[in-house]
């Protein structure tokens with residue numbers, strides 16, 4: 001019984017088998033220490049072969065050991081929670097707090113309106129008093145289609161909510177429910193028909209890209225789009241679709257409906273909108289004046305509620321008399337509806353949600369990971385934790401005005417300028433400037449003294465859509481690891497800022513995620529260097545007969561056995577685990593590497609991080625391949641160049657070694673004796689890369705690796721192989737990392753988007769006299785059966801609105817001009833054809849910063865100059881290559897549609913592409929020789 005004579009509303013259990021686990025973990029740690037001892041005590045002498053390679057391995061192993069220690073924080077003291085919702089109802093049914101639910105969407109083409117409203121309907125139908133429930137949809141896409149869908153949903157809700165409550169329906173997302181019913185009844189068939197009709201209307205509108213005329217004329221709300229120029233440039237659109245205080249709005253059973261609000265905050269090209277964090281903060285302000293719910297739940301637009309009692313679960317924690325007052329937020333795991341049996345892209349985050357977050361919970365609470373999190377409104381707005389503080393429920397009686405008046409009055413709260421000179425984005429609301437706004441916000445809340453809590457019920461509370469292609473998966477992880485690494489380097493770093501503010505265990509737990517990105521260096525090292533030495537016949541590990549082999553074998557075997565066991569325990573399959581290992585490798589070699597480089601570039605002021613939204617839709621054949629668990633590459637990407645180069649390196653090395661063993665005169669036994677671990681590493685790397693080799697050489701479908709990609713990897717492989725001058729392995733490793741850097745520059749700048757009618761971009765030119773280069777290619781027209789020669793128009797305007805250039809009906813073009821004044825330049829595309837078109841757009845500003853330096857500094861720095869030039873030269877090549885690639889891709893699509901004709905041109909362009917790659921290799925070497933030459937002066 002609790003302190004105040006009540007039974008607690010939740011209970012906490014520690015994980016079973018903790019002692020066994022800890023003994024086991026200590027034994028692995030002893031093994032790791034022995035490996036370190038071996039490395040340090042056996043460093044080859046100055047003149048011996050492999051000295052530097054050895055020292056590099058020492059560094060990598062020190063890192064792995066350190067990182068392994070961090071992961072222990074996530075397993076050391078796991079806890080599990082259980083709630084008692086009946087006690088909650090008995091004690092608090094009359095005084096349940098208001099709950100505001102925020103659903104965020106940002107792009108109707110990759111987050112279909114139908115999916116969005118299914119999520120909205122699922123949360124509107126929560127088992128909770130409707131007069132205390134308000135649902136807000138934030139539409140960063142500012143799309144009238146999404147608004148139209150929401151309008152339809154507000155009508156359908158009048159049937160859906162009473163139906164759910166009457167028949168105790170689960171799940172309450174109509175789409176998910178209808179696809180799950182096996183026994184049709186009269187009741188569910190009639191509501192299904194209503195749903196299907198609505199579905200058809202919404203899908204038709206989405207396909208046409210247009211709201212039906214009659215709907216438009218019926219609802220005055222659409223008039224907001226009259227002054228709308230593009231999704232990046234429009235006024236605040238705020239509409240209260242269901243006002244629970246309006247006695248006339250009731251469902252078919254005569255009950256009140258939850259409040260429903262549509263908000264597209266103001267967007268202007270010259271104001272950064274701060275992505276999801278900006279959207280959430282606008283919602284916090286607007287909702288505070290409409291419903292002001294004390295509890296806030298945020299879900300992404302794909303994460304529908306799968307359990308109608310989740311609000312009550314969360315309240316069991318937040319309202320518990322004894323412990324509730326110290327809990328700031330309750331995070332639920334993110335689960336996904338579209339995971340296949342063997343989880344090809346490891347996107348179920350199985351181990352994270354079943355093990356690691358329980359570990360964090362044992363040390364003071366999980367990270368805030370966005371979707372599926374219940375917050376207290378006041379802690380989200382910056383309140384500090386004070387022991388003994390009790391929130392006093394104050395139902396602010398907002399002066400009732402007419403809905404129209406209220407909407408007009410609140411618009412300012414979502415304007416671009418509202419936040420200027422305020423604490424929003426800093427101490428209030430979600431923090432800005434980080435691609436994982438959620439994690440950094442959660443950390444700052446915990447650092448103010450609050451605890452958080454993880455609740456992972458057996459019936460999944462939220463189900464979303466996981467990425468279904470490899471590029472999407474890698475990009476998502478790039479965003480996450482980049483954000484986490486930025487947090488590590490930021491003023492809120494869990495490594496130092498949080499010291500003494502949160503428990504040590506939690507600090508280590510945070511570090512585990514924040515160190516994702518730097519992991520790439522040692523993983524890359526381990527997957528290149530041992531194989532390279534294998535080819536050269538230099539052993540880097542103890543002989544199989546040496547006693548030093550024992551710690552290596554013990555650590556490897558027990559670590560992997562444990563990881564497999566843990567994976568199976570979390571509900572995975574053996575093949576799933578194998579896939580998980582592959583994705584583990586791919587993420588570390590590509591996403592994390594790019595995130596690492598970008599974060600460094602960002603901290604040096606070279607680039608800025610964005611938020612690439614994960615697509616929630618896929619073509620039919622892409623989905624089919626996903627169902628069949630065939631890995632989807634599909635596009636060419638710098639990430640793939642690295643992955644396939646790595647795979648090819650290992651293949652070449654192993655083949656080279658086998659050749660040597662067969663042809664060589666020395667006994668091959670030497671190889672097995674001394675090189676067993678190197679052979680093992682190389683062998684495993686080849687095995688795990690099997691799907692990649694298939695995609696490179698064997699597959700014919702659209703999801704294979706594009707041939708231009710294969711070409712690039714071979715070129716990079718060539719670069720590494722022909723580097724005869726670079727004798728040491730370390731320089732080769734450096735070459736590889738450098739190559740990644742070059743490729744990442746390419747990744748940073750180009751942008752690809754789908755255009756409906758008009759889309760504008762802006763780019764800030766920082767200095768007068770800079771040269772702006774731009775290029776665009778219409779890569780693809782939406783309908784595959786239709787091939788159009790229609791181009792797009794592009795208008796370029798200067799900071800004062802003066803027109804600089806306009807392109808008419810162009811399919812592709814390149815242009816450069818000198819910016820005579822600094823400021824925001826605008827690029828507006830107009831598509832006149834009736835179809836959506838995909839445009840590849842690249843803009844780059846050249847500025848020789850060393851000139852400034854020169855002007856300011858008497859001592860001209862030649863190295864700086866070289867670096868600037870190098871950067872410029874590299875970028876120009878990338879710019880050129882990007883353009884060529886986009887052209888080639890367009891050509892490929894055109895070829896498919898029109899057969900033959902342009903084949904020759906494509907061939908020519910491929911040749912140009914190879915040329916560009918070779919030029920790149922040449923220039924790189926040349927410039928670097930010069931640069932190194934200079935630095936020795």
Ligand SMILES: O=c1ccn([C@@H]2O[C@H](COP(=O)(O)OP(=O)(O)O[C@H]3O[C@H](CO)[C@@H](O)[C@H](O)[C@H]3O)[C@@H](O)[C@H]2O)c(=O)[nH]1
Pocket residue numbers: 104105106107111138140274275276279299300301302334369370371435436437438476479480611612613614615
């Ligand atoms: O400018 C933007 C960009 C994104 N979003 C929304 O943010 C959500 C998350 O975007 P998504 O592309 O699905 O990212 P995920 O990686 O799947 O999301 C996870 O990671 C994000 C941080 O990187 C968190 O914000 C999310 O809650 C969390 O689910 C979606 O609902 C988007 O509509 C916006 O509202 N405005």
Ligand SMILES: [Mn+2]
Pocket residue numbers: 300302464465614
């Ligand atoms: Mn998502």
